[in-house]
Amino acid sequence: MQAYFCGLFGYTRQAYCKQLNKNTRKxxxxxxxxxxxxxxxxxxxxLGGKKLHCLLKEKGIDIGRDILYDILRNNKMLVKKKKKYAITTNSKHWMKKxxxxxxxxxxxxxxxxxxxDITYIPINNGFVYLSLITDVYSHLIVGYRLSQTLERDGAVGALTMALKxxxxxxxxxxxxxxxxxxxxCSQEYVNLLKENNIRISMTENGDPYQNAVAERINGILKDEWLDHEYFFCFEDVKLRIDEIISI
Incomplete structure (x- = not known):
């Protein structure tokens, strides 16, 4: 049979076996x-291709990024980004900016x-809200708090954790x-910053996308961890958030 295929495609037997072994290895x-x-x-x-490539390298698996993307594409394993945005910022208020x-x-x-920054996470009967504080240089989350409302308690809780x-x-x-x-801008939050000699800086036009690092961390949490999961209640989300941030 090998001789038949060798003759059909113009290969020597050695070249045919070499190609066969190459295809098998591939x-x-x-x-x-x-x-x-x-x-x-x-x-x-x-988790997207770029980070998969980094993690595979950490495991000692040396594969080119383009080859990895080809494998993911051919096996329908590329992750499609979800585009959605919910307003969690109300900057139309009387408090000092x-x-x-x-x-x-x-x-x-x-x-x-x-x-x-604050991001929303869907649950069975609405949303819960995750307040995050991230160190810009290390990109580490230094404080967080999950809340059932957009009131200041969540943001204050995240800041309190970071200060501790x-x-x-x-x-x-x-x-x-x-x-x-x-x-x-709430008095409680501002006072907590001032009491700890922390200088206060805010985006100038209220556009949350100026807060690029915070938005990026939120995007990673949602795109790579949370958006694929269904959460029934607040407690389900809290358990998962604690697990993710501890990794």
């Missing part, structure tokens, strides 16, 4: 990559700038940046 390699991707996505079902202190500022270490987590001597010169929402 199929085995592709199967291995797919199995590793599925293993990683057990915990992070919406602070200027933007961070334009053109170069951050070179942790705890120079924290950014705060990072000692005062490590926060000298720290700037806190946020949008101009009522939560961040």
């Amino acid at each position: 199929a085995l390699d592709e199967g291995f990559i797919i199995s590793q991707v599925r293993l990683i996505r057990k915990d992070m079902p919406r 602070y200027p933007n202190l961070i334009r053109g500022f170069n951050f070179t270490q942790t705890n120079q700038l924290w950014v705060s 987590h990072i000692p005062g001597e490590d926060r000298i010169g720290l700037i806190h940046h946020s949008d101009r929402g009522v939560q961040y």
Whole structure:
């Protein structure tokens, strides 16, 4: 049979066997990559190709990014981004709004700038709201609080956690940046920042997309972890958020 195919395609027997072995190895390699991707996505079902490539490299699997994308595409494993946006910011209020202190500022270490933001997570009968505080330099979440409403308690809770987590001597010169929402302009929140000698910075036109790092962290949490899951109630989301942020 080999001789027949060799004659049909103009191969020598040696060349035919070499090509056959190459195709077999390629199929085995592709199967291995797919199995590793599925293993990683057990915990992070919406993890995209770029981060998969990094995690595979950490596992010692040396594969080109383009080849990985080809494998994902051919096996219908590319993750489609969900485009949706819900308004969580109300900047039309009477409370004092602070200027933007961070334009053109170069951050070179942790705890120079924290950014705060709030995102929504759907549940069976509505939404719950996750307040996050992220260190811009390290991209680590230093404080968070899940709430059932958009009132200031969630934002205050996230800030309180961050202040407990990072000692005062490590926060000298720290700037806190946020949008101009009522939560961040509230007297309780502002007083907590001032009592801890943290400078206050806010977006200038109320557009939350100016708060780029905070929006990016929110996007990662939702696109790669939360959007694929169904949560029945507040407690379900809280358990999952605690699990994700502890990883």
